[in-house]
Amino acid sequence: xxxxxxxxxxxxxxxxxxxxxxxxxxxxxxxxxxxxxxxxxxxxxxxxxxxxxxxxxxxxxxxxxxxxxxxxxxxxxxxxxxxxxxxxxxxxxxxxxxxxxxxxxxxxxxxxxxxxxxxxxxxxxxxxxxxxxxxxxxxxxx
Amino acid sequence: xxxxxxxxxxxxxxxxxxxxxxxxxxxxxxxxxxxxxxxxxxxxxxxxxxxxxxxxxxxxxxxxxxxxxxxxxxxxxxxxxxxxxxxxxxxxxxxxxxxxxxxxxxxxxxxxxxxxxxxxxxxxxxxxxxxxxxxxxxxxxxxxxxxxxxxxxxxxxxxxxx
Numbered sequence: 001x002x003x004x005x006x007x008x009x010x011x012x013x014x015x016x017x018x019x020x021x022x023x024x025x026x027x028x029x030x031x032x033x034x035x036x037x038x039x040x041x042x043x044x045x046x047x048x049x050x051x052x053x054x055x056x057x058x059x060x061x062x063x064x065x066x067x068x069x070x071x072x073x074x075x076x077x078x079x080x081x082x083x084x085x086x087x088x089x090x091x092x093x094x095x096x097x098x099x100x101x102x103x104x105x106x107x108x109x110x111x112x113x114x115x116x117x118x119x120x121x122x123x124x125x126x127x128x129x130x131x132x133x134x135x136x137x138x139x140x141x142x
Numbered sequence: 143x144x145x146x147x148x149x150x151x152x153x154x155x156x157x158x159x160x161x162x163x164x165x166x167x168x169x170x171x172x173x174x175x176x177x178x179x180x181x182x183x184x185x186x187x188x189x190x191x192x193x194x195x196x197x198x199x200x201x202x203x204x205x206x207x208x209x210x211x212x213x214x215x216x217x218x219x220x221x222x223x224x225x226x227x228x229x230x231x232x233x234x235x236x237x238x239x240x241x242x243x244x245x246x247x248x249x250x251x252x253x254x255x256x257x258x259x260x261x262x263x264x265x266x267x268x269x270x271x272x273x274x275x276x277x278x279x280x281x282x283x284x285x286x287x288x289x290x291x292x293x294x295x296x297x298x299x300x301x302x303x304x
Contacts, residue, residue, distance in 0.1 A: 030167055034183035039263050049174055049183065053167045057159035065155070074151030100263075 002129050011126040016066035018123060019079060022104055023059030026052070036103025040089055058082075066130065076131035083124040090116050181284050182266040189273045192280045200254055200283040201295060209252040214264040215287065224287070225256065226296040231268060247272065252279040259288035 002008060026033040034052035037043060043051065059082070062075040086104075093100065093112045102112045164171065173179065178186070181194045195203075203209040204225070211228035213220050220230040247253065253272065255265040269280045283290075291297065 027166075030170060031179070031183040031185055034179075035263065035266065038183065045179075049179070052183075053170070054159050054163035057163040058155060061155055061159055071151040071155065073148050074155060077148065078152055078155060 001132050003133060008130060008133060011130055012066045012069070012072075015076075015079065015123055015126045015130065016063040019059040019063035019066075023056040023063060026056035026103075027060065030056075033103055036100075039098075039100040039103070040093060041098065042089065042092070055082075073131055076127050080124060080127040080131060083120050083127060087117060087120050087124070090120065181282070182263065184266060184270070189270060191273050191278045192269045192282060195254070195281045195283050197283070197285045197289045197293065199281070200256070200285070200290070201293075203252065203254055203281070204295070209254045209281070210248060212253055212255045212268065213287075214255055214257045214268045215262070219258075219287075221299070223291070223297050223299045225290055226298045228256075228298075232264075247275065247277060249276055250278060252281060253277060254281045254283050256283040256286040256290070259284075259286040262286060 002011075030052050033056065034049045037048040037051055038045060058078065062079050065071050065075040066079070090102070090112055094114070098112075100112055102116055104116070184192065186192060204211070211225050213224045213228045213230050214232065215224075215230075216232045217230060220228075220232070224230070255268050255272070257263075257265040265282050265284070265286065269282050272280050
């Protein structure tokens with residue numbers, strides 16, 4: 001695990017920024033995102049709709065908290081959980097051979113592919129580093 | 143203690159997101175409960191050129207011969223079999239402008255888009271693209287290829303020359 005405070009602060013900014021951007025792009029088009037979730041053919045229609053309304057706000061709030069240094073452990077853990085779920089969904093989609101947009105960044109989303117696994121894995125690595133050293137980053141960044 | 147605090151913070155974040163997410167989208171939730179999105183998550187006010195049609199309506203338009211049928215399934219599926227006279231605009235290609243230019247799209251005529259059936263969404267995605275291209279009468283036949291086949295309506299297994 002990385003202990004350098006500047007690197008950890010950079011991780012917070014990168015992950016926070018990415019999730020704020022991802023969340024906002026979905027918030028402006030909730031129906032488009034609901035359709036994106038439905039396209040994965042994993043959740044029933046009602047669940048897809050509910051997730052599309054709430055999930056982007058979790059992303060934005062956690063992203064803002066990461067950048068501001070509020071509830072760092074909780075935010076990093078929640079986003080790590082999301083990234084694990086995203087990775088499982090992406091892998092399952094690739095294995096099933098479904099050709100869809102990932103829905104990661106609203107209308108700017110790319111296709112579900114192996115590059116996406118790499119991006120999400122890097123973000124997960126950043127998130128876990130933040131989670132496992134929250135106190136140090138929180139104190140020294142203030 | 144640390145775990146309890148962590149859980150409290152997680153619950154707080156989730157609760158906050160729930161309140162904001164559901165509060166801001168209250169009107170959408172109302173529409174959902176009224177059954178507005180039973181065919182797909184699309185705002186028919188925003189995409190006012192799009193309507194959903196049944197098998198009977200699709201058959202009627204087919205008999206009249208005025209509408210252009212567009213198959214949004216992958217090329218291989220299209221070549222195996224499609225609605226007679228339909229053109230293919232697969233999901234992996236239609237986002238590129240070039241693919242759209244290859245097909246003559248009647249700006250004021252009717253187009254009927256279909257894919258496999260209820261489980262597919264490419265017809266909906268394509269309809270949105272065609273709406274943005276300025277088509278004014280886009281019909282989505284949600285029953286798609288499966289319903290058409292089930293009723294043994296006219297099909298072709300050749301790749302129609304374009």
